[in-house]
Amino acid sequence: MRLKYLAAGLLSLCAASVWADARQNIAQSLERLQFPVPISAVSESPVEGLHQVQLENGKVIYATADGRHLIQGVLLSVGDDGVRNLTAEVEAEQAKQVLAALPAEQLVVFAPEQPKTHITVFTDVDCGYCRKLHEEVGQLNDLGIEVRYAAFPRAGLQSATARTMQSVWCADDQQKAMTNAKQGKRVSAASCEDPVAEQYSLGSRLGVQGTPAIFFANGRLLPGYKPAQQLAAEAIANK
Structure with missing residues (x-):
């Protein structure tokens, strides 16, 4: 033996x-x-x-x-x-694990009462298609999709956009601040130990090159905007 x-x-x-x-x-x-x-x-x-x-x-x-x-x-x-696509399956599983480890309190979340699934969106408040997607967050919530925003200021961490996003993450009402920023309205300056730099780095590691970059619950990446009905159907198919 x-x-x-x-x-x-x-x-x-x-x-x-x-x-x-x-x-x-x-x-x-x-x-x-x-x-x-x-x-x-x-x-x-x-x-x-x-x-x-x-x-x-x-x-x-x-x-x-x-x-x-x-x-x-x-x-x-x-x-x-x-x-x-075996490569995509492995990459999606790795992204799923990384995103699952993100603390919920570090994301700006728009959630329905009974979500069917969620999407994690790397966003830029000055990006045109990010703004278009945000206009449809209410529709996505009605369709059972929880929207979790992570920060990805495309112009870099020293940009005016990054400073606005830091203020959004540090606002008392993050959802209202996010909506104001996406509508081009002024966001009151605020500071805290924000996660913008960390999320920007994470997005880069996950292969984010533009915004919105939408990750489904199973880790699959959808680069770019899709209308709410289509996006909700894909999110449920990839939960």
């Missing part, structure tokens, strides 16, 4: 060493390519001999264990039940 446990322990150590070697090899190759995003995790992919490399920005690439061959693209599974 002791030999059985010893053999299992040795196998476990060997496996850990193999994964550590693969990670090091892949990391060295990415460093040679001056790849700007660090590795978060390395694991098996559905393709034999190919490793799945999760990056800290939530994206996925693939590599051989020796790090000599890298693939940046989408891995599809084609079967009798149709086509699955």
